[in-house]
Amino acid sequence: MSTEAVGDFGLIGLAVMGQNLIMNAADHGFNVVAFNRTVSKVDRFLDNEAKGKSIVGAKSLEEFVAKLKKPRRMMMLVMAGKPVDDFIEAILAAGAEPGDIIIDGGNSHFPDTNRRTKYLQEKGIRFVGTGVSGGEEGARYGPSIMPGGNEEAWPYVKDVLQSISAKSDGEACCQWVGDEGAGHYVKMVHNGIEYGDMQLISEAYDIMKRGLGMSCKEIGDVFAQWNKGVLDSFLIEITRDIMYYNDEDGTPLVEKILDAAGQKGTGKWTAINALDMGQPVTLIGEAVFARCLSSLKGERIRASERLTGPTPSFSGNKQEVLDNLEQALYASKIISYTQGFMLMEN
Known part of the structure; x- marks a missing residue:
């Protein structure tokens, strides 16, 4: 050469x-x-x-x-x-x-x-x-x-x-x-906000799946509708696609994915920095802890055998709940972004 x-x-x-x-x-x-x-x-x-x-x-x-x-x-x-x-x-x-x-x-x-x-x-x-x-x-x-x-x-x-x-x-x-390190600091907070976004979407999915008893197809339809409004975003779009994606046997692939999330560290760095700065970046911090909790698969299985809890059932107005859930997700995203910007400002 x-x-x-x-x-x-x-x-x-x-x-x-x-x-x-x-x-x-x-x-x-x-x-x-x-x-x-x-x-x-x-x-x-x-x-x-x-x-x-x-x-x-x-x-x-x-x-x-x-x-x-x-x-x-x-x-x-x-x-x-x-x-x-x-x-x-x-x-x-x-x-x-x-x-x-x-x-x-x-x-x-x-x-x-x-x-x-x-x-x-x-x-x-x-x-x-x-x-x-x-x-x-x-x-x-x-x-x-x-x-x-x-x-x-x-x-x-x-x-x-x-x-x-x-x-x-x-x-x-x-x-x-x-x-x-200002550029990498902004990227760190950006990733922390994304951690929060993904946790919020996961909780919305969980409410629809376990709370309302909806199928993955029905949940995908909801995310598709949300992606036409104020929640329009890449993460909502790919969540819709994930809900629609079936395995070779025709069943939803998402239900076969191990419910233990990994992390590369940038969300944790954001939470640690928020503590060091005395800034209440609570939503991102809880998103990091949710990943930590999800990784305790063995402990969660053993705990579920001792504390079975009630089986969720819902008989109310499903559409009203979905409308409220959309607004709750929107409000929570605003909080996540605000906390991230507050950390960068300080």
């Missing part, structure tokens, strides 16, 4: 998110350099998804750095924690120079981004920690991007980040958030 400096933008990490962001950038006119620690992934990507696009590969970090125009704009999409620090050191050793820019697009904890910004500033490297929201499809066609860190980097990364971001009313869903 040639080492001529041809790249406008480089990205490390060729999981689906990384591949999609690279193709998004290429679609917007940028020449992109791709690198992955497992080099065979680079070859497969170039021979398949990236074929015919303005994307070149690198077989080493030295080649990756050499192929980028100065000041180099290098983005990482790798696992949070030690891998980020390891790649930063490897990029420095591979020839990064003062004035170059390193962007961490993963879900790093904001104190780590604070530390990395200061550390790299001492070496003349401008560090950006950015939240990226929208999942795999968003990465391909336009995510929400929340950059923060060394503000000197913003004039150099603004064009590429705003170009690949989603657009709302003609405006890029990407603006500079603030210094040090």
